[in-house]
Amino acid sequence: MSVAEPLIAAHGLVKRFGDFTAVAGIDLEVRAGEAFGFLGPNGAGKSSTMRMIGCVSPPTGGTLRVLGMDPVRAGSAIRARLGVCPQQDSLDPELTVRENLIVYARYFGIPRKVARQRADELIEFVQLTERADDTVEPLSGGMKRRLTIARALVNEPAIVLLDEPTTGLDPQARHLVWERLFQLKQRGVTLVLTTHYMDEAEQLCDRLVVMDGGKIVAEGSPRQLIERYSTREVVELRFAEAALDTYVGKLEGIGERLELLPDRILLYAADGDLAVAAVADRALRPSSVLVRRSGLEDVFLHLTGRTLVD
Amino acid sequence: MIRPTYAVFEHQLVAYRRTWRGSVLSSFLLPVLFLLAMGFTVGGYVDRAGGLSVRYVDFIAPGLLASTALQIAVGESTWPVYSGFKWHRMYHAMQATPVRVTDMVRGHIGYVLLRVGLSAAGFLVVMGLFGTLHSAWAPAALPVAVLVGLATAAPVFAYSASISTEGLFAVLLRVAVIPMTLFAGVFFPVGSLPLWARILAYVSPLWHGVELSRAATLGTATAWGVWAHLGYLAVWSVVGYLLATHRFRRRLAD
Numbered sequence: 001m002s003v004a005e006p007l008i009a010a011h012g013l014v015k016r017f018g019d020f021t022a023v024a025g026i027d028l029e030v031r032a033g034e035a036f037g038f039l040g041p042n043g044a045g046k047s048s049t050m051r052m053i054g055c056v057s058p059p060t061g062g063t064l065r066v067l068g069m070d071p072v073r074a075g076s077a078i079r080a081r082l083g084v085c086p087q088q089d090s091l092d093p094e095l096t097v098r099e100n101l102i103v104y105a106r107y108f109g110i111p112r113k114v115a116r117q118r119a120d121e122l123i124e125f126v127q128l129t130e131r132a133d134d135t136v137e138p139l140s141g142g143m144k145r146r147l148t149i150a151r152a153l154v155n156e157p158a159i160v161l162l163d164e165p166t167t168g169l170d171p172q173a174r175h176l177v178w179e180r181l182f183q184l185k186q187r188g189v190t191l192v193l194t195t196h197y198m199d200e201a202e203q204l205c206d207r208l209v210v211m212d213g214g215k216i217v218a219e220g221s222p223r224q225l226i227e228r229y230s231t232r233e234v235v236e237l238r239f240a241e242a243a244l245d246t247y248v249g250k251l252e253g254i255g256e257r258l259e260l261l262p263d264r265i266l267l268y269a270a271d272g273d274l275a276v277a278a279v280a281d282r283a284l285r286p287s288s289v290l291v292r293r294s295g296l297e298d299v300f301l302h303l304t305g306r307t308l309v310d
Numbered sequence: 311m312i313r314p315t316y317a318v319f320e321h322q323l324v325a326y327r328r329t330w331r332g333s334v335l336s337s338f339l340l341p342v343l344f345l346l347a348m349g350f351t352v353g354g355y356v357d358r359a360g361g362l363s364v365r366y367v368d369f370i371a372p373g374l375l376a377s378t379a380l381q382i383a384v385g386e387s388t389w390p391v392y393s394g395f396k397w398h399r400m401y402h403a404m405q406a407t408p409v410r411v412t413d414m415v416r417g418h419i420g421y422v423l424l425r426v427g428l429s430a431a432g433f434l435v436v437m438g439l440f441g442t443l444h445s446a447w448a449p450a451a452l453p454v455a456v457l458v459g460l461a462t463a464a465p466v467f468a469y470s471a472s473i474s475t476e477g478l479f480a481v482l483l484r485v486a487v488i489p490m491t492l493f494a495g496v497f498f499p500v501g502s503l504p505l506w507a508r509i510l511a512y513v514s515p516l517w518h519g520v521e522l523s524r525a526a527t528l529g530t531a532t533a534w535g536v537w538a539h540l541g542y543l544a545v546w547s548v549v550g551y552l553l554a555t556h557r558f559r560r561r562l563a564d
Binding site: 037057076079106109 | 313314317318320321323324328329398399400403404405406407408409410469562563
């Protein structure tokens with residue numbers, strides 16, 4: 001495998017389950033050292049794509065190369081060099097934190113002594129030293145997630161696949177996970193993650209694809225995507241007096257674009273304050289006004305007409 | 311390649327190190343209590359009636375040995391396997407590593423057989439202490455018990471990998487395990503059963519194990535010849551193993 005060859009390359013990749021098409025022909029490349037994200041709502045095809053990359057689900061169509069190899073023919077050899085943090089926990093709750101890591105290391109044929117040493121290092125890395133000899137069962141969701149991440153690193157993988165690494169965690173636990181993942185990224189580990197959290201994608205990903213209905217609808221760095229598909233600022237307006245849709249006509253012409261959501265109206269404008277002033281000039285009285293910077297949430301809304309997390 | 315298979319086996323051992331105390335009661339003490347209660351109390355009446363050519367305790371001890379192997383094999387192949395797919399997702403964790411389906415099935419069944427072997431060895435020692443071993447072939451009852459374990463664990467692995475609600479374990483117990491335990495010659499010779507029931511006993515792997523086990527500890531001949539019984543158990547083992555790997559593959563796909 002040459003240096004320039006991407007670690008993951010997919011062309012026209014398709015995954016069908018019976019009549020249902022989960023992934024409808026996607027193209028993508030992930031290069032060494034990159035933090036690459038799949039962003040999209042539930043059912044967008046993110047996890048199916050991840051399972052194909054992880055060599056546990058064979059593609060229905062198209063081509064896929066991982067680490068320069070064919071996942072169908074060289075699945076075991078590829079998996080030996082991947083670290084996988086699945087969406088659903090798969091730790092052994094009856095074993096201790098340390099035992100979980102050692103047992104998993106042995107699946108990769110790592111000698112017992114090396115496994116023990118790596119377990120210690122990883123336990124420290126994910127800040128579970130105090131719980132190292134406790135069984136996993138009573139650990140919090142955040143601790144289990146960190147342990148799962150540590151487990152994914154036990155074979156010193158070339159690529160770490162993280163499927164919704166922080167879904168279901170409270171904000172504090174999420175930040176701890178992000179911090180660890182950011183450190184991995186700093187070390188040059190190639191990360192591939194799926195998420196339906198905008199802030200997660202913005203914080204962690206160098207480059208990402210937005211998926212919807214099994215297709216890639218946009219690709220770029222978070223900043224590029226925001227520049228391309230949204231305005232610099234957004235004004236969020238709420239009205240208490242009349243139905244929201246009656247305001248759509250009245251707001252026409254202010255800013256570049258308008259989105260009507262069930263509970264609020266979004267005005268996309270380069271300058272939020274100017275837009276707010278224009279709203280006031282038309283004698284409209286919103287019950288609340290919020291000016292904020294545009295984010296990936298707005299990109300997604302613009303591309304798909306839907307919000308990400310309902 | 312043995313390595314990933316051994317890693318799967320080792321995982322079970324690590325877990326067993328934490329739980330072995332609890333398993334002593336069900337996999338050793340209970341069968342021994344059964345042997346004492348049935349063999350000496352019920353046996354007293356049976357021996358007075360004189361229906362058997364050997365003491366009743368000598369008759370049922372090798373049968374109980376085989377049925378203990380069955381109980382442990384089934385117990386270790388139901389919930390733990392089901393949980394590996396549904397709750398703890400152990401097999402899903404393995405799937406993301408170089409471990410293949412054949413490694414999962416072999417490594418885990420290997421552990422089940424170790425459990426069967428340990429209990430059978432303990433039970434054989436107790437049988438010896440109570441003077442129920444009457445042949446130099448008695449140690450052969452141990453590998454026979456392990457073979458009974460394989461012939462039942464392998465198909466039960468396939469069953470546990472196929473079902474999606476745990477209620478179906480009750481069906482397995484009622485339809486297969488309990489009737490087998492009662493009518494496959496453990497407690498009385500199957501010759502005393504009506505023909506249709508006898509045929510069911512012949513189909514069950516346990517009866518063949520009981521025949522072999524009894525031949526080993528009593529030095530008597532088996533009904534169909536040793537090789538026929540061994541071959542029949544081997545068929546259950548091989549077919550069960552192939553089914554198990556097939557069902558594992560199906561369960562882990564997509």
